[in-house]
Amino acid sequence: DGDGEGGEAPEEPEGGGSQALPGGGEGEAPEEAPAEAPPRAAERRPQPRLKDVLAGFTAGDAPGGGGAFAVGQVYLYGAPDLAALGGKPLDEATGGFGTERAAAEGRWASRADVKADLAKLNSTGLFGKVRAYHKRQPDGTVDLAYVAIQQRLGQAPNDVRFVGDTCLPPELKQRIAGKLKRAEYVTPALLGWAVQSVQSFYSEQEMPFNRLETVEGVDTDCISFRVKEGLVKSVRFRDHEDPDRKLLMPAEMLRQEMPLQAGRVYNYKDATKALRKLYGSEWFDSVNIQPYFGGEDPNVVTPGDDSTRLEILLMEKPVKTGDVGLDWSIAPGQSGRPGLVSLVPSAELFLEHRNVDGKGAQVSASVISPSLLNASEDLAYQLSYTKPFLRGSPLSGSRPFAGRFQATAFNYRKQSGVFTPNAAVAEDVPAVWMARQGVRAGFFETYSCNSKGSAALVLQQVQAADENGNPCVRGGRGLADGSIAMDGPPTTLGANGTDYLASVQGTLVRDATYSEGVTTLGKRDMLEVNQGLFCGTTFPFFNRHTLSSTRFLPLAPDSWAQPRKGGTKPRSRPSLVLHGKFGGCIGDLPTYEAFTLGGPNSIRGYKVGEVATCRAFAEAAAEVRVPLFQKTLYGFAEYGSDLGSSKHVAGNPSAVYRREGQGASFGGGLKIGIVRFEYAKNCNTGDGNWYAMFGDRF
Numbered sequence: 020d021g022d023g024e025g026g027e028a029p030e031e032p033e034g035g036g037s038q039a040l041p042g043g044g045e046g047e048a049p050e051e052a053p054a055e056a057p058p059r060a061a062e063r064r065p066q067p068r069l070k071d072v073l074a075g076f077t078a079g080d081a082p083g084g085g086g087a088f089a090v091g092q093v094y095l096y097g098a099p100d101l102a103a104l105g106g107k108p109l110d111e112a113t114g115g116f117g118t119e120r121a122a123a124e125g126r127w128a129s130r131a132d133v134k135a136d137l138a139k140l141n142s143t144g145l146f147g148k149v150r151a152y153h154k155r156q157p158d159g160t161v162d163l164a165y166v167a168i169q170q171r172l173g174q175a176p177n178d179v180r181f182v183g184d185t186c187l188p189p190e191l192k193q194r195i196a197g198k199l200k201r202a203e204y205v206t207p208a209l210l211g212w213a214v215q216s217v218q219s220f221y222s223e224q225e226m227p228f229n230r231l232e233t234v235e236g237v238d239t240d241c242i243s244f245r246v247k248e249g250l251v252k253s254v255r256f257r258d259h260e261d262p263d264r265k266l267l268m269p270a271e272m273l274r275q276e277m278p279l280q281a282g283r284v285y286n287y288k289d290a291t292k293a294l295r296k297l298y299g300s301e302w303f304d305s306v307n308i309q310p311y312f313g314g315e316d317p318n319v320v321t322p323g324d325d326s327t328r329l330e331i332l333l334m335e336k337p338v339k340t341g342d343v344g345l346d347w348s349i350a351p352g353q354s355g356r357p358g359l360v361s362l363v364p365s366a367e368l369f370l371e372h373r374n375v376d377g378k379g380a381q382v383s384a385s386v387i388s389p390s391l392l393n394a395s396e397d398l399a400y401q402l403s404y405t406k407p408f409l410r411g412s413p414l415s416g417s418r419p420f421a422g423r424f425q426a427t428a429f430n431y432r433k434q435s436g437v438f439t440p441n442a443a444v445a446e447d448v449p450a451v452w453m454a455r456q457g458v459r460a461g462f463f464e465t466y467s468c469n470s471k472g473s474a475a476l477v478l479q480q481v482q483a484a485d486e487n488g489n490p491c492v493r494g495g496r497g498l499a500d501g502s503i504a505m506d507g508p509p510t511t512l513g514a515n516g517t518d519y520l521a522s523v524q525g526t527l528v529r530d531a532t533y534s535e536g537v538t539t540l541g542k543r544d545m546l547e548v549n550q551g552l553f554c555g556t557t558f559p560f561f562n563r564h565t566l567s568s569t570r571f572l573p574l575a576p577d578s579w580a581q582p583r584k585g586g587t588k589p590r591s592r593p594s595l596v597l598h599g600k601f602g603g604c605i606g607d608l609p610t611y612e613a614f615t616l617g618g619p620n621s622i623r624g625y626k627v628g629e630v631a632t633c634r635a636f637a638e639a640a641a642e643v644r645v646p647l648f649q650k651t652l653y654g655f656a657e658y659g660s661d662l663g664s665s666k667h668v669a670g671n672p673s674a675v676y677r678r679e680g681q682g683a684s685f686g687g688g689l690k691i692g693i694v695r696f697e698y699a700k701n702c703n704t705g706d707g708n709w710y711a712m713f714g715d716r717f
């Protein structure tokens with residue numbers, strides 16, 4: 020009898036408490052809703068006592084005539100204190116009253132709104148009966164009062180059981196059983212709290228197919244909560260396009276590595292881990308997990324079988340691939356403007372086999388020639404062997420993880436930023452190139468979409484050479500007469516320009532960033548460590564480490580990111596990027612492993628290494644980003660210092676090339692896609708230049 024019609028006064032609600040839910044304020048209307056807005060209550064009236072409601076209010080779900088009316092205040096009496104029982108408050112659990120929303124939105128309420136409120140309260144199972152009362156106020160609004168009566172369903176039980184449960188935590192079951200056993204009477208409010216506690220656990224653990232089906236034995240000495248859990252009965256892997264085609268990757272191997280196993284409760288967390296592991300193998304272009312209920316065939320309904328089964332549809336990448344590319348390299352010149360590095364194009368050959376052993380092992384080869392006219396000059400290559408789906412690693416112990424073992428042989432050379440002169444000093448210092456060749460073998464693990472870790476052993480040979488490929492023992496320095504003396508800082512630990520090194524390199528990345536349109540928000544932290552192993556030339560033993568932290572903070576409230584009317588994609592918000600980075604080292608650090616300050620990834624507006632070559636440094640940067648027509652307009656300021664450590668580098672390159680040891684810059688730019696067009700002001704020289712860069716600075 021939830022409509023509340025009739026003048027009978029209800030009995031006093033149990034519990035003695037009352038709970039007021041916030042309401043709006045509007046005035047009464049005739050049977051036909053008028054065009055003008057309803058009047059608003061001048062101020063919120065104090066909640067009347069229950070006996071005043073029963074004496075001064077009229078029973079019924081709407082004023083006389085049953086037409087539209089303006090809501091003043093809405094009161095609720097007899098509601099249990101679910102928060103005190105450990106559950107959600109009633110207004111949060113029900114989502115509030117429709118009559119209150121009508122008042123807040125400036126609409127007239129109707130009898131249907133009151134009936135909907137009563138139905139919502141009755142659906143909670145907390146009350147035996149709910150009656151509605153109303154009272155017209157002098158300002159034209161109508162106050163509503165919902166009076167709830169809690170029934171006594173029976174005496175407290177001696178035993179509480181959970182039937183069909185495999186995953187509810189023991190402490191939750193003990194808390195529910197304890198409250199029921201200690202209660203004087205079992206009421207709908209108490210049972211409603213118990214039901215809400217079970218359902219809330221399933222919701223928080225992201226178990227969409229778990230539910231509480233029935234509560235049995237309420238009027239007996241034993242209450243049973245019968246639950247239905249989405250236990251996975253079977254998991255099978257099939258080709259995305261041809262279900263009858265056999266996968267190249269053995270299904271049994273995939274099944275062993277999946278957190279979604281037969282006999283486990285299906286939940287979104289395990290499904291996300293499964294997707295991450297499958298995509299992390301780099302073996303599949305597409306992965307789709309489809310749960311279904313019934314027999315083995317998802318297209319056939321099996322009567323009486325409602326078990327949960329999983330079908331994972333996979334689209335495998337091509338087993339063998341090859342690619343040949345020609346390109347011209349672009350780099351900023353002396354003025355900072357981009358230009359061709361060489362008129363002669365370079366070439367790259369890439370070959371890959373994704374399943375050499377029938378178990379997902381991958382082999383790839385990449386060969387790069389910087390000049391097609393002389394392919395043997397400065398040839399760079401990289402050969403890799405990758406084995407996905409490893410159980411246990413130095414990073415994760417014995418647990419399964421979305422990881423891989425990778426071994427790489429490499430050979431490449433790169434211009435050293437250690438031997439870079441100060442732009443404020445007109446010096447022509449010859450470039451020094453560092454050529455590295457060796458092997459790297461280690462374990463790589465993916466923790467989330469972007470967070471990852473690695474640990475690898477690196478054995479390498481490092482050679483210093485001039486632009487003609489001749490060995491270079493020391494860097495050059497400019498003399499007063501304009502000539503060059505090759506008696507600058509040493510290029511290597513060894514006296515002949517060649518070093519042999521063994522080290523362990525580790526990386527840990529915690530990336531919790533996400534995108535809102537073209538805006539990146541969230542946080543990213545990174546730790547890198549390079550530990551020398553007292554092996555090789557002069558037996559170097561050193562530790563080199565860097566730690567960086569970046570925060571992407573929104574400059575507008577969350578409401579700004581709501582999709583536009585009729586749209587589905589979130590709007591981009593202005594943001595502030597705060598970045599800090601610290602590096603340090605101890606031991607016998609080679610010159611080419613020292614930190615170089617300056618450059619597009621350090622302090623913009625400087626050449627690589629132009630600020631300092633040091634053993635310790637600190638950097639700070641701030642950038643404001645404003646989205647503009649799917650582009651990003653930004654301004655930045657950066658600062659870096661060698662913390663006085665430049666003098667401890669062998670040969671003191673910073674002093675030889677007259678560098679400042681610290682530097683600052685500021686500027687702005689426009690990012691279009693992955694390309695950044697920016698202007699940066701060098702605060703040490705006062706010069707500014709335009710640059711074209713690829714990718715994000717942070």
